[in-house]
Amino acid sequence: MRIFKTVLAFSFLIVLFFLLNNSLGSIPPLGKFLNPFSGFWQNGAARDQIDDVLDVKGLRDEVKVVWDERQVPHIFAENTYDVYFAQGYLTARHRLWQMEFQTHVAAGRVSEIIGAKALEYDRLQRRRGLLLGAEKTIKTMEEDPETHLVLQAYANGVNTWIETLTPATLPLEYKLLNYEPETWSTLKTALLLKYMAWDLTGRNSEMDLSIIRSVMGSDFVKRYYPEDTPGTDPIIPSAKPWRFDPLVPEDSPPPFEPQFVRDLRKNEPDRDNGSNNWAVSGRKTASGFPMLANDPHLGLNLPSIWYEIQLHTPDMNVYGVSLPGAPAVIIGFNEAVAWGLTNAGSDVMDWFEIEFKDKSYSEYRYMDDWIKSDLRIEEILIRGGESVMDTFAITRFGPLVKFGEHQLENGHPVGLAMRWSGHDPSNEMVAIRCMNLANDRESFFKALEHFHTPGQNFAFAAKDGDIAIRHNAKYPLRGQDQGKFVRAGRDTLGEWRQWIPYDQLPVISNPWRGFVSSANQNPVGKNYPYYMGWEYDDYERGSRINDRLEELEDITFEDMQALHMDNFNKQAQLMLPFLIRQLEVENLSAEESEIVRDLKRWDYVSDPDQKAALVYKQWWVRIEEAIWNDELTLLGEVRELPTRSVTAKLLLKNNDLVYYDDINTPEREDRPAIINQAFHTTIIDLAKTLGSYGDAWELGRARGTDINHLLSVKGLGRTGLYTGGGTGIVNATKKDHGPSWRMLVELGDTLRAKGIYPGGQSGNPGSFFYDNAVDAWVRGEYFDIHFLTSTDVSSNSKLSLTTLRNSQ
């Protein structure tokens, strides 16, 4: 009997050990996690304390770091190596888990962390070739000695921080997911840059448009998916003449009917990844100095995508936001120049249908011949399971992303290859570093020559008075509409073989109107000689910014701030009076009549307390669905819909249109019918989720904004934020997307700047600095930026000093 009890006790103990030492599904290993000596209890705000002197192995000289009241590090180093080493070290101190996780996401290595449920994601991500692009890019970057030094210094700094970690000081997420960081490498930085490039250029409608064209016809696509979205005020005013002899693209390939277009639009970047930027000449500002504003719109998460930093060496003093995982400042300013970015939206991704000889995918047809693909075998490691070996075929048209399901009549298998400029070697790092060092327009533009992907609109202002904007990337030379549909990857006609010369890219400096701006709209008018793509944003934001900047004189920071937070809905101004006129008043319920009364009174400003803003937003979506979803549900999926402005123009101009009719009902719907029906559906749906018409219908309550943790772990994000704004509005704040950094700079004798991002410097959910800026961001407030020129902190009680010293 006694032995039974002993065996039972030990068995129980072994089971307990197993349960407490291992993750169970999403539950962390509770023994480790709850251990108050090294579990989550150790991730409190005590980690925010930083000693006055830190011993940091690997530094060449002493580095001084001034911390401000928001824990922004202002790094003062004696040499280039040390400044980036310290950037890597301090960024890792605050954001290590995020840095590493993002590179796992980029490389298709998520299964290593969370197991087989990420296998399909990893497979697709690897086939997209981000790693391939990163490997080529890092090779190019490391051929340049200075870029190599910068990247290696940063990596060494990160690794020096990783070496200091103990089980107690590991970031919380490693404890939640029960794994440990690996060594940082320069390749990881390249991967991160590719991931950002992917996020900004990876959305592509070619497959949808090919399907739509094959079912609905070429005229349909031409009419409803135009290059010039109605109402667009281009980034470079149409009046600007282009004084160069343009290259002439080779003949466009003939129209091609792909055999194999399917549901590839998985895990695509957000359609709303966009931004606003503008620069105003001194003659329009109250101070007489040039000003610049920027707010990049990205997915909102915690930890934040940006990390604020100042980097100072004897030859550089730059401030701004960096990407955790990459050295230097991406958006910011120095003593002489300031710059802000918006996504360019021009086409840098094409899809090709390739015919293979057999299912080994080792040879494909090209110019009536079979040529060899480059086959790569990769091992996908899976946590808690067997590794999976996968074969990746790379063609001259890019990596094969989709294959294995379809074949031609001759029995040959076909697949889709993706040609993306991110696959090409480039050195954006040298561009970014040169931007950080630039001291005038010429040096800034020279830096941009190296910036190939992702295409961006660089708004620029300089202390010497210059303002400019440049639509910049390495763009393939295309014929009209080339790249709008999937093409045959079979001969030279479809290949990218020529590029738009750098000095012929859209740019304007010091325009007569005294400002430059961009909001992801078409960069040029019809007189620009090159075709660059068609998936630009609608006119509303760009047009509103230009209207306001035209009107404003003696511009101050307050004016720019108000423009960042501008909630005016131009689309509602255009459409709402018309839509209300279509409503059949006699069929409205009492509640609907009250709502219509509020809609009529609405001033089109989508403030968070506006119920009308929510109703309109929803109503418009229902109208678009009513017009298009029946015709454009093809091969089982709703395909790319025409843009808002195309649909708006149609509705305003056409009383009768075949697409108004719902092909799935026997009745014939007309314009008033779909508008009325959409209105009733909107109100029914909203009432179902929000109850009867009341405060719960306010935009800020019903939609608001959620800033979730990158792992979507409940409790680590900030949800239910009371925000206004929305799609097509300058304040492009949405449910989980929006202004990820708001920055204002005035380039006067004394530089002034303000900025804020919805998060905080620390990636530690236990830190006060994890989300300390969120509430101020919601209110539209900014922080004064300390742009320091020395490490003297004696005159400012908000600043403190840490010395990093290599004692070896």
Added chain:
Amino acid sequence: MISVLASLILVLILQLLFYSWWWILLIPLIIGFFERDSVIRAAFGNGLGIFLLWFGMSLFQWNNGGGIIVGRVAEVMGAGSGLVLALATGMVGFLVATIAGYAGFSLRKQLIKEYQI
């Protein structure tokens, strides 16, 4: 009382030096093994010692800038409040140490019976 203090102090020192959570299993197992007389002392003495250590250390960390992390993790784990989380931490310690203490005690008795130690 001795087993309470012994497990508390030994595990405190070892956890400060080596972090691993399973000291709360190993040390009570050993202390339980050397407890000659009382199974209550072997089991609950260890259990109480580790409960006090883990609960006490949790409260210390909570008080030492841990307010934010405790609140967040309480939400992540559906624990309701930080106190529940601290008690749960202490109770995990209690459970492991109690069973380990009992197992150690029981093993010794078994060995005495088999080998007349």
